Amino acid sequence: MLKATFDAQAALGFLVSQVSSIESEVYAIRYADIQYPRLVPVDTSAYPWAKTVTYFTTDQVGQADWMNGDSSDMPFAEISRAKYETTVESAKIGYRFSLEEVNQAMMVPGMNLPADKAAAARRAADELVERVVVSGDSRKGFLGLVNQAVVPQTAVPNGASGSPLWAQKTPAEILADVNNALVGAWASSAQVELHDTVLLPVAQYGTIASMPRSSTSDTTVITYLQTNNVYTSTTGQPLTIRTLRQLKGAGAGGTDRMVTYRRDPQVLKFHMPMPHQFFPPQQRMLEFVIPGMMRLGGLDVRLPRGMSYNDGI
Template identity: 40%
Template sequence: MKHANIDFNDAQQVATGFLMPAYYNVEATVYQTKYQAFDYARYLPVITEGSEWARGVLFRSSDIAGKAEFLSGKGFDMPYADVSRDQHLKGFELAGIGYEWSLEEVQTAALEGRQLGNEKAMAARKVAEKRLWDIALTGATEKNWTGLINDGNVPAADVAANGTGSATFWATKTPDQILADINSAITGIYTETKGTEIADTLLLPSGVMDLLSSTRLTDTGMTTLAFLRQNNAYTARTGQPLLITEMFELNTADPGGDGRAVVYARSPDVLRFHLPMPHKFLPPFQKSSMTWEVAGIMRTGGTEIRLPKAVRYMDGLIDNS
């Protein structure tokens, strides 16, 4: 029996000719898909400006010093104002997650007249978004980065120990005591910054979100959460709604693992997530005789809290013992 000769190089050329248009169809489909579970842009201003390949971002901060005093008539004792300046550099880093296609997968799809499946591309995209989500929230230990919920420069303290048995846990407190804890944190930012910043966002552990939405204020007929949305220090001062949302990562975020809430001003002047290069796929290249790789790359500088005094951590909210 005589076997036909198989031109392996021709098979590769056919595969390559099929692969490129298939890749662009897959890429377009993947970037139409949204991953709401990793929506870090909801909590942080995402900065994508500037060059994708910049080493980082340089910014300067300044403060004024001096005091006007009474003078003698001759003016030899004139006080002077001065300005202090600080320079800060936030570096960017390259990260990546991609996928690959084998010759068998490509040839089979071409033979059957169908597009290559987008499952691998969607998986890579979702893994990339999950990584950016984790960096935004808690940083990256290998880069010595912290995130939105664990920055060491942010003021952090247990809430008042006035619950049952002098506990801090909100499950042991009355709705009025819980509301006092929250408004104290909002007012604390306003007072500490002398009115220049006011918190407009409250992130809660999922456990206490359930508590507030199910506990009723008996004299109002409203749940604690509904009452808080209408009556809080931010809304009272601005007339604008306070953003209140939950985050599972906060259930064990405080140093003792007892739950943390975050109150902050959601403004790029206060904090930001650097993403000069959102995740993107590079064109496929043949990395072996039977495999094509699609590299996926991104560059980020993580979360930067520029004004830590405009952020507060409230700890000791949940008994996780």
């Protein structure tokens, strides 16, 4: 009994030193298919244990006008403010080692505990955040990038074939669909909201990535589009075009959806006051548990006209 107690105590000290190295290794890993940091601005500045994140939006009203020399009336500018709160929720995922695993690792000089369990926990945490950012979570009342209720929604027009589907449209018709989405948002916001990002379902992305611009061109539609659009012609910057599998069937009536938006914290922001972290190992019976948790809110769309949904592609 004394030997078992000693092994457990020694194993805990060994595990603590190992875990610090494991965590450094795991948090350095970047998974290629976790997209949310590239899709939306992520804000980690709030207090980690806050129940809500409060923010304000402002708008200005007032218009200057001509006046007479003896005028006694004066127009005034005003600022209107709206207050919003985002609920912050906790999520958990950790990993564990058995007493046997730790003591066996201690027997061999220089042997390290594998980091694969910690990596699996970190991966699971990233996957949860990705789901919340992209699709939301009905259990918490969160909406995501593909299903916001406040974002303007439009059905793309039919092409010459009589169908709105990109698989049945010409390159010129597809280019018109994208530019109409960009120009429509720009025009409806008095040329303020100029979208810089386009998200497409996998099939439609594949279509424009392989479709020639014309029968006599060696340029694909996507290559042409990145430099020939209203955003690029206005700013001189290339349009960002990404694929997002969750857009398949996300549109009205189960149709495929294209999303355009300005990737800017003024438009949309994801709050994560406590990024995923591991806590010190704890002994539980004949195993050691390394708890992990994070705290996050939903995706806030602050300026709905900074986004657009275009369905039917």
